[in-house]
Amino acid sequence: MSTWTTLRPLLPTVFVPSAVFGIGQGAGSPVIALTARDLGASVGTAGLVVALVGLGAVLGDLPAGRVVARFGERRSIIAGSLIGTFGVLLSLVAWTPAVLALGALLTGVSNAVWGLARQSYLAEVVPSEMRARAMATFALMWRLGFLIGPFAGALVILAIGTRGGFAVQLAGVIVSGYLMARVPDPPRTHDAPAGGVPLSTILRRHRHLLATLGTGSLLMGAARAAREAALPLWADHIGLDAASASLVFGIGAACDLLCSYPAGQLMDRYGRRFIAVPSLVIIAVSYFALPWSHDIRTIGVVAVVMGIGNGFGNGVIMTLGADIAPPATRAEFLAAWRLTHDFGMFAGPLVAGAAATVVTLGLAISALGLVSISGAAVMYRYIPRFAPAPGRSAPTPVRT
Missing domain, CATH: 1.20.1250.20 (MFS general substrate transporter like domains)
Known part of the structure; x- marks a missing residue:
């Protein structure tokens, strides 16, 4: 089938x-x-x-x-x-x-x-x-x-x-x-605690996982969300008009869409780490390259790279959350897991904007590249390894 x-x-x-x-x-x-x-x-x-x-x-x-x-x-x-x-x-x-x-x-x-x-x-x-x-x-x-x-x-x-x-x-x-x-x-295939479990209990019970892999989720959220501030700000910095900046952003978004479904296929076949780490590395490359762009052609190339990196990251956080969530408290755990990523999504553009008021815009954007690389390192270290199960190509978790 x-x-x-x-x-x-x-x-x-x-x-x-x-x-x-x-x-x-x-x-x-x-x-x-x-x-x-x-x-x-x-x-x-x-x-x-x-x-x-x-x-x-x-x-x-x-x-x-x-x-x-x-x-x-x-x-x-x-x-x-x-x-x-x-x-x-x-x-x-x-x-x-x-x-x-x-x-x-x-x-x-x-x-x-x-x-x-x-x-x-x-x-x-x-x-x-x-x-x-x-x-x-x-x-x-x-x-x-x-x-x-x-x-x-x-x-x-x-x-x-x-x-x-x-x-x-x-x-x-x-x-x-x-x-x-x-x-x-x-239909539920497990017995859930009556009335649910408080978020504080979930945070305490899974504090090691949320402090390690959750940090990777936060950094990935920040790296992905900050591009929505970095790309337009740099386009304005090099003198592109609003229409040209929108065109550049649209090209990146199209590449993002094209990479989304293949990323899911590769994750199911080779594991989550196989996609999460390269996604962040590609985003990091785009951040390091962005300050070197100087016209619509070069910033367009960077937008394509950025879109590919972000597209391959689509679904990673949701899939990881579903993988590691305990069945009996799935919803409560997913709330804590989403909190790490959403906080990164919220903080990323704000930090990028604040950094640009302290240092040059180019340095602030390069710092986002370091955030992306750090996220890739954390993801590589803490995402559970996967190995193909006999008779199928989809991965099953292997304890690390």
Whole structure:
């Protein structure tokens, strides 16, 4: 039986909702800062409002595990969709920057609950030998939606103004939530503690794993997220106009998409380390090369390299989390695991921006290369080794 035949039942229940959700996020993200500026916020305040989406995801990771463990994936999806709907509505009608900030924060919380529920569902229903392909496909569909989203948002913006992006995002949250909420919770093959386990207990119980491999997850999150700040900032530094910078970023995003599914196939065949480490090394090379680019051609080459590195990293963190999560407390552990990566995603662009105010932009970007290399080293050291099981090509874990 082919991979696609096995994963096909997940198309209407997971993959299509992920793409729809990504379309909404892609439409809404570019207009947050613009709306803040329209409401009278300074450039710095507008940047802070954008960052609150990431902060909301970090804060949402804290209770998300217990929510999913106690109420199940389906009801958690409904709850996350309701929170997201309220957050986007606030953004759509915001009359002050503070109201917009609250909307952005709630949207981030919704993303955390939604993301954990979907990851937990995939970890439960997909066989381990196909787990990486399922996670990579999930990430691919979200990124495809995120790529389409700005174009869909632009059409609505032309009709009703800047906040049209939020209108598309609102539709995306509602439709994707409806599609996934129709699916019953998967049957549990293990006995979970009644009422779930507090996050503090999970952090204490798995402190060594989270302090080692979790550090790799954090560094990978920071390295991947910081590119969204580094590439546009350097494009501006060398004098590219906004259209050219967007073109460069789009080329990198296309390479990112093309590499996502092959990465899942390679992970299932050769193990997680086989993809995670080269992904971060390639991203590091792109950061070290970026300060040497001086025109649209050379920065375009760097964007391609960066996109390839990031694309091969798609699904790595979700797959690793599903691999190492204890079945009885899967949701709670995944919440702690996602917290490490989401914190890195939140901190990466902020640290990059702050570093650029202290040292030259080129040095700040090179420092991101060191962050990427450090992440690769940690991943190489702490990702469990895998070996092919007899009679199949998919890997099984080997104790280290």
